[in-house]
Amino acid sequence: QSALTQEASVSGTVGQKVTLSCTGNSNNIGSYGVGWYQQISHGAPKTVMFGNSLPSGIPDRFSGSKSGTTASLTISGLQPEDEASYYCSTWDYRLSAQVFGGGTKLTVL
C-alpha cells in the first residue's frame, strides 16, 4: 500500500489533454511540493515536473499543480512518446520518509 495514491492506468489519444493525480495527506503533499517522474520501459526515472517548475529539456506541454493534499500532472497535447509510467513523490514529515505513489501507466491510443 503506497502512501500516495495514483490512478493505476490512464489513456488518451494523440493531441488530447490528460491529467494524472496524486493524493496524500497533510503530512506529505499538504506540507511539501511534489516531484513527478516519467519511466519508460523500466529505464531510469526522469524528472518531468518539480513542484511547479519544469526541468530543463522537458516540453512545456507538461504542467503541475497542487490543491490541498492532491497534486496533478497535466499533459496538454499528448504525444506518442509520452507513453510511460508516471510516479509522484514527496517527503512525509511524520514518517520521516520519502513517499512514492504506486505509479500510473499512461497509454497513448
Add this chain to the structure above:
Amino acid sequence: EAQLVESGGGLVQPGGSLRLSCAASGFTFNIYEMNWVRQAPGKGLEWVSYIGSSGSTIHYADSVKGRFTISRDNARNSMYLQMNSLRAEDSAVYYCAREGCSGGTCYAPDVWGKGTTVTVSS
C-alpha cells in the same frame, strides 16, 4: 550538468553483503541531501534511505532498517549503501537520487542515476 553514476551491484547469495557506490558530478555535492531508491522487477519505486548534506541526519525505510547503512564522503563526491543480511526481496535496481529543493524546502528527488542491479539468489 548534474550526473549520478551508481556501481557495485551484482549477484549475491541470501545472507550476503554488498556495497553500492554513487559518484556525483556537475554540482556542489556537499550541499545536497541524497537518497537511495529501488525498484524490484515489475514493481514501483520504493524509497530505501536518505542522508543529509553533512551526513549527520539519516533515515531508513522499515524494510531495510538494521541491515543497510547509508554514508557519504563529501571530499570524494560520493555516497554509499552498505547492504548486509541480504534477502531475495532486496533484489532490485538501486537508484541514487539527489534531493531537490524549491523555495528553501527540499522534498523530492530531482536528479537520478541510471541504477545498478542487485540480485539476491542462491
